Amino acid sequence: MNNSEVAQVFEDIADLLEIKGEQIYRVLAYRRGAEALKNLGRDINTVWKEGELEEIPGVGKAIAGKIDELLGTRKLEFYEKLKKEIPLGLLEMLKVSDVGPKKAARFWKELGITSIKALEAAAKRGELRDLPGMGARSEARILESIQSLRRRQTGRLSIGVALPIAEQLLAELRKHPAVKAAEAAGSLRRMRESVGDLDLLVSTDKPEPVMQSFVKLPIISRVRSQGPTKTSVELVDGLRVQVWTHPSARFGTALQYATGSKEHNVRLREIALDQGLSLSDQAFKRDDGSEITCAQEAEVYERLGLPWIAPELREDRGEIQAALDGTLPELIELADLKAELHSHSTWSDGANSIEQMVKAARAEGHRLLAITDHSKSLGVANGLTVERLRKQRKEIAALRKRLPKGFVLLHGSEVEILADGRLDYPDVVLAELDLVIASLHTSLRQSREKVTARLLAAIANPHVDIIAHPTGRLIGEREGADLDMDRVLEAAARSGVILEINSNPQRLDLNDVHARRAIELGIPLAINTDAHHPDHLAFRNYGVGVARRAWATAEQVVNCWRPKRLRDWLASRG
DNA sequence: GCCGTTTTCGGCCCGACTGTTTTCAGTCG
Secondary structure (H helix, E strand, O other): OOOHHHHHOOOOOOOOHHHHHOOHHHHHHHHHHHHHHHHHOOOHHHHOOOOOOOHHOOOOOHHHHHHHHHHHHHHOHHHHHHHHHHHHHHHHHHOOOOOHHHHHHHHHHHOOOOHHHHHHHHHHOOOOOOOOOHHHHHHHHHHHHHHHHHOOOOOEEEHHHHHHHHHHHHHHHHOOOOEEEEEEEEHHHHHOOEEEEEEEEEEOOOHHHHHHOOOOOOOOOEEEEOOOOEEEEOOOOOEHHHHHHHEHHHHHHHHHHOOOOOOHHHHHHHHHHOOEEOOOOOEEOOOOOEEEOOOOOOHHHHHHHOOOOHHHHOOOOOOHHHHHHOOOOOOHHHOOOOOOEEEOOOOOOOOOOOOHHHHHHOOOOOOOEEEEEEEEOHHHHHEHHHHHHHHHHHHHHOOOOOOOOOOEEEEEEEEEEEEOOOOOEEEEEHHHOEEEEOOOOOOOOHHHHHHHHHHHHHHHHHOEOOOOOOOOOOOOOEOOOOOOOHHHHHHHHHHHOOEEEOOEEEEEEEOOHHHHHHHHOOOEEEEEEEEHHHHHHHHHHHHEEEEEHHOEHHHHHHOOOOOOHHHHHHHOOO
């Protein structure tokens, strides 16, 4: 079982216990345990074998024992018993908005409902309204929520889709004369790879008219709740949007609060409590009821004796301790990127000529571009034979003469790692290239052993400089290869190969957790867009988001190096 | 269930909105 499978078991246990009416803090402990496993960055099986389960923060004796049982026997007695007690269909029902553990339990116990379908049927027959605490309106609301759940069955939305929508909504909000500022918060501001909903924050002294004009936007299909300080709507494609309003004097606490993560905020509140302060989205409150408001987010941290912590770090992954110790990293910024090391042209499956890609890269402010078209075996992408590769080299050499001084154009290749682990070009050909990227596109469904061995073979080849999008995942479409990432990272650290964070929002591969582990191991990272079109060069902000979430500094990302240093480094490899 | 330079027991974050209620429970973020 992998980390997320084990985490899922504990999430289910938390939900089941909550439906059972267990003490909420016991429930939260299981949720925190599940979260810790997802953020681990190491294979849980390795940690288990090394007997270090209890060293994971949030995992104590009880949960460690359950992980041990789960990994040892592939079963968990406690979980099986719970499942016998409470039908699993109730967990599905929790996904319906306005149905929480209390109502789910009630529907089940009083009406025998154990699925969303049965819930819908009962609501249509008007059977829900007679339950205590329910009424005709609640019943109608649940019916609406079931339909809305079906509309957005896709689950979380890629940041590549969500960010442009958020920008559009913010632009609309800012048009209102009473709006002083409008910002995105939540997981979008933290640059998570996908977001469940959008959280928008508005600074205004006249909230009602702002909310009233907001809910009239044509992109909005349903208003779930509307108040002067908080409004919740659904867009036509099912995406949920929360808008909060605050007077500008309270915008700092509000932005901090709405940015989260929940776990990060819990930690901050603990620190506040130690200082005799209670922290909310409104203000710090002293015991005597007096308030300290913050217009700026940095003031919130300052009051707690902390430096400002970048949103991308706010996941309760050790950032608060680092802030206390003064060891927060100086995170990489978009402007630090000076090079694009992974791009395609019409020679393979790119949309534009090399010259056009160079022009676009210069317009983006880059000082170096590597053209890395596909190798011959990737037929669907018009991969280059050795002969065409050499022809391309001549074109690039000719083009270089016309380039402005100081701009560097490299000839590279994105070489297929074949199903048997060999590379698509022989070593003599690889040696001719300025830059060799190796990547997997095919046979991703091989066994863990096999697919890991392929990647290890590529890493061991001294001509290979970068491993691109290591797992090959396409978010929401295709699972990545079942890699033994611990071994891949160890091998990369030994060989000195660069690992790529692919910035295409569909990929974001390495992900944040593995990228952080890579940094811990001293592996240099690349942030590349894999551009097949000039517009794709702008994807790098997503890659920077992943790198920042991985605590990366500019020094650890080779695209930030001066062109000369980068070329010297490449030349020093095979 | 987890955790501890104030604690091995007693805490564990806070508030808006809705719909059902005569003061609050449930849900959500």
